[in-house]
Amino acid sequence: MQLDSSGLQVLSREECLCLLAATPIGRIVFTDRALPAVQPVNFCLDGDGIVIRTSIGSKLAAATRRTVVAFEADEFDPEMRTGWSVTAVGHARAVTDPAEINRLATLPLFPWAPGSRDHYIVVDAEQLSGRRIIEGRPV
Amino acid sequence: MQLDSSGLQVLSREECLCLLAATPIGRIVFTDRALPAVQPVNFCLDGDGIVIRTSIGSKLAAATRRTVVAFEADEFDPEMRTGWSVTAVGHARAVTDPAEINRLATLPLFPWAPGSRDHYIVVDAEQLSGRRIIEGRPV
Numbered sequence: 231m232q233l234d235s236s237g238l239q240v241l242s243r244e245e246c247l248c249l250l251a252a253t254p255i256g257r258i259v260f261t262d263r264a265l266p267a268v269q270p271v272n273f274c275l276d277g278d279g280i281v282i283r284t285s286i287g288s289k290l291a292a293a294t295r296r297t298v299v300a301f302e303a304d305e306f307d308p309e310m311r312t313g314w315s316v317t318a319v320g321h322a323r324a325v326t327d328p329a330e331i332n333r334l335a336t337l338p339l340f341p342w343a344p345g346s347r348d349h350y351i352v353v354d355a356e357q358l359s360g361r362r363i364i365e366g367r368p369v
Numbered sequence: 370m371q372l373d374s375s376g377l378q379v380l381s382r383e384e385c386l387c388l389l390a391a392t393p394i395g396r397i398v399f400t401d402r403a404l405p406a407v408q409p410v411n412f413c414l415d416g417d418g419i420v421i422r423t424s425i426g427s428k429l430a431a432a433t434r435r436t437v438v439a440f441e442a443d444e445f446d447p448e449m450r451t452g453w454s455v456t457a458v459g460h461a462r463a464v465t466d467p468a469e470i471n472r473l474a475t476l477p478l479f480p481w482a483p484g485s486r487d488h489y490i491v492v493d494a495e496q497l498s499g500r501r502i503i504e505g506r507p508v
Contacts, residue, residue, distance in 0.1 A: 236424070237483035255445050255452075259398050259405045266398045266439040268407065270454045285375070300405040306394050311481040313394075315409045342450040343502055344376035363482055 234361065241360030246316045249303070249360065251275045256303035258282065258353070260293045260322075267293065273301075274339040280318060280353040281334055283341050291349055294322040301353050312363045320356035324349065373500065380499030385455045388442070388499065390414045395442035397421065397492070399432045399461075406432065412440075413478035419457060419492040420473055422480050430488055433461040440492050451502045459495035463488065 232240040259268050271282045284290045299322045306313030334350045341347040371379040398407050410421045423429045438461045445452030473489045480486040
């Protein structure tokens with residue numbers, strides 16, 4: 231088991247992808263008018279790509295166009311004070327190819343929030359890192 | 370009840386602070402070597418300030434020195450597809466005043482991760498916004 235300088239377990243790329251595949255909600259991190267911004271989204275993994283749905287006119291759609299974003303998912307146990315987190319960093323792209331849109335529409339990805347959200351964004355997980363607190367400090 | 374253009378309930382500053390006060394984990398969003406970065410942290414609310422503990426030499430301590438960061442906390446129910454999120458944006462500052470460090474040391478803020486974490490960072494919640502999905506779409 232590999233530990234980082236903080237004593238956290240370093241997760242492999244495969245472990246990171248497994249955890250992301252089993253998690254419905256993550257947070258996309260981007261820049262909005264020169265300020266750091268973060269928005270929770272439900273998502274679906276498609277190979278190494280993180281697929282999210284939004285509306286074409288959303289702030290998220292505008293801010294993530296042809297840029298590098300981060301995407302984070304995690305799970306924590308407040309009782310045991312353990313948990314894991316996975317962060318991906320990569321280019322975000324709006325999906326415009328009709329064949330790819332049709333394929334992504336078959337994924338089990340249904341928006342939680344109301345409104346029409348038929349605009350797909352894919353974040354390529356070019357860098358993927360994950361950490362786990364292995365030894366909790368129970369409350 | 371105020372809704373935004375996406376049909377999500379807009380939370381007041383007071384509601385946002387109440388939710389943050391009852392939540393142990395959030396995510397700090399910053400820039401690391403010109404790339405978007407995000408790191409989960411446990412935290413404690415101190416007035417309008419979000420207090421986190423880290424080690425003096427951490428990437429987080431270096432990257433959040435005298436800069437504007439975002440801080441996000443949320444809670445989601447995957448069964449009901451409901452949830453809320455709160456985002457604060459404001460200046461982060463390292464606490465160097467010994468009297469303030471002594472006061473912050475009395476807060477119920479105990480690091481989950483191993484290692485010494487006696488460096489305090491306070492994020493002033495200058496902008497605070499929150500949203501809630503009020504009508505879930507059960508699975």
